[in-house]
Amino acid sequence: MLSHHCPVCGSSDVMQRTVNDRLRAADPVGQAFEIPLLLPVWRCRACKLCWQGEEAMAAKEAAYQYALVKRSPNRSTV
Numbered sequence: 001m002l003s004h005h006c007p008v009c010g011s012s013d014v015m016q017r018t019v020n021d022r023l024r025a026a027d028p029v030g031q032a033f034e035i036p037l038l039l040p041v042w043r044c045r046a047c048k049l050c051w052q053g054e055e056a057m058a059a060k061e062a063a064y065q066y067a068l069v070k071r072s073p074n075r076s077t078v
């Protein structure tokens, strides 16, 4: 696993936590909807910065894909 550093102050004194978040998205026909998800975020203990890393992007993408599948139960292919 990669070591993480704060993008602002460069400190390695960072920790990961999980927060409840909502992702706003639109399905292929343009209908907006919200996806509740658990989002992993990083927090720097040196300067109190919170930011989202690759894990958060992956979590959003996974939640979005999952939501699309759930919203189209009759379609096995996209």
Ligand SMILES: [Zn+2]
Residues within 6 Å of the ligand: 006, 007, 008, 009, 010, 011, 044, 045, 046, 047, 048, 049
């Ligand atoms: Zn920092």
